[in-house]
Amino acid sequence: MPTADVVVVGGGPAGLQAARRLGGHARVVVFEEHVRVGVPQHCTGLVSVRGFRRYIEAPESVVLGGVRGAVLHSPGGVELVIDAGRTVAYVLDRVMLEEELLAAAEGVGAAIHLGRRAVVGEGVVKVSGERWGASLIVDARGLRGVRGDWLFPALQYDFEAEPLVDAEMVHVFFGERFSRGFFAWTVPLGDGAVRVGLASRGGVLERLEGPLLREASRLYRLGRRLRVLGGLVYTGGPRYPFYTGNVARIGDRAGQTKPTTGGGLVYHSIAAGLLEEAYARGRLESYEEAWRRLMGRELAVQTAFRRVASSLSDGEYDALFSAAREAGVEELLRRGDMDSQSKTLLMAALKIGVKAPRLALSFLGAFLHALL
Secondary structure (H helix, E strand, O other), X not given: OOEEEEEEXXXXXXXHHHHHHHOOOOOEEEEEOOOOOOOOOOOOOEEEHHHHHHHHOOOHHHEEEEEOEEEXXXXXXXXXXXXXXXXXXXXXXXXXXXXXXXXXXXXXXXXXXXXXXXXXXXXXXEEOOEEEEEEEEEEOOOOOOOOOOOEEEEEEEEEEEEEOOOOOEEEEEOOOOOOOOOOEEEEEOOOOEEEEEEEOOOOHHHHHHHXXXXXXXXXEEEEEEEEEEEEEEEXXXXXXXXXXXXXXXXXXXXXXXXXXXXXXXXXXXXXXXXXXXXXXHOOOOHHHHHHHHHHHHHHHHHHHHHHHHHHXXXXXXXXXXXXXXXXXXXXXXXXXXXXXXXXXXXXXXXXXXXXXHHHHHHHHHHHHHHHO
16 A cells, blocks of 8 residues: 555645645655646635735735725615725736746645545545555545535636726625525636636526626626636535544635635635644644634634625615714725634624614624624
8 A cells, every 4th residue: 555644635725735735744645636727627716915924825826916905885885995005916817826826835845646535534645546654634525525505616718808996996796696595706817817606506697697707897897708616615614523533624624715705716825834733843733723712713703794794685784884974984994804704704794783782782692693
């Protein structure tokens, strides 16, 4: 039976970040089922500038463009404009990013096997009839086999586009027309292109090709469709335990995504660093312990807010947006941190509560129930 110190199953961003981190400490082998990393592409690729530079650690050549902020649209047309006045987020070329992460992993000695699907089971990895043994198996297979209410099918179209509004702002649309339980978006890709997409419990294609494209056509003169991206968005919070036997889960597999938005690239990179520290110390159970200390409260608050937001009616969204504008929440959100959102969310809730106590009380019970 072939062996390695570490076998990583899944060559997405989480698996490749783990491989590049662990490659300096161990003999690492990576198995990825697709013949090329980064395809098929699933996520929007929007990350904070701070998270990109501090945690993802990829060359800036993978950046398609920069974003200053977002315009949030309620179902009834109330807008919250969150303009930081500077570039606070990057849109990444996901294929190029994963190719760079693969090169970095190979640079520290990791052996990458593309086009080979692996299965984790009984403390070993099964690949094409072979059984691989390892002191540590890193399960980075994404959402394969994951079930639950907090998975949203997502669909995105990329278009050639001429902007009719500020081309450095993301637009986010809430309400039943655009999504059941989540939201829709337009994200500028730079160089004359835009990504238009949504995630929803049902009706994804109809919502995208109907109301969302109509809204996108107000913001951009849409040209040729360049590509179609599909996938799943997970918003359910961490999926513990992260480490059992000789298997550590990472990335989407461990639920290491933002419950508010489903974004995971920065959190996956943070998790890879924590896994490296635990492996270097020879105490792998500390991987989950460190995550809970660093991210536990943050994600508990985000998860509670996501569950409340997913339950709001169109009328409740309109009332919430109006109260937020009156309370000056836009200024608070301009100073917020994309990756550590809990403090800003709680402060925003407090400001809204002062201005609209009846509205705040109507949401408080739902929030506390979700939090507990």
